[in-house]
């Protein structure tokens with residue numbers, strides 16, 4: 270890990286407090302509210318290694334902003350375009366495309382949903398895949414035999 274601006278967005282499984290943690294002096298991440306030790310990040314951690322929060326090894330990437338915002342812009346644009354004209358819709362589509370390129374990707378763990386920012390490997394990840402997600406949901410049940 271050679272960058273200082275990596276951060277971890279994680280919801281504590283004990284008290285459900287969501288916070289974005291960055292690691293500076295200590296590699297241990299403890300919940301800001303209940304002090305539960307959530308993870309210990311090793312110095313050489315990157316996205317090719319297992320998730321420090323749950324030991325899962327699959328991540329996907331998504332845009333680092335609320336996806337509802339993106340679709341919301343299109344819907345508002347569509348409504349306005351009915352009232353006015355389709356040039357407005359075009360404007361919103363361009364805005365959406367611009368956002369797509371400006372907003373960085375964030376890596377998300379399939380199992381514990383930790384959001385990992387600032388890693389070089391994020392762009393190499395695949396987008397969210399339902400089959401992989403189901404796999405990790407099933408693996409929470411002990412009766413999976415494969």
Ligand SMILES: [Zn+2]
Pocket residue numbers: 281282283284285286300301302303304305
């Ligand atoms: Zn907590």
Ligand SMILES: [Zn+2]
Pocket residue numbers: 320321322323324325378379380381382383
């Ligand atoms: Zn995880």
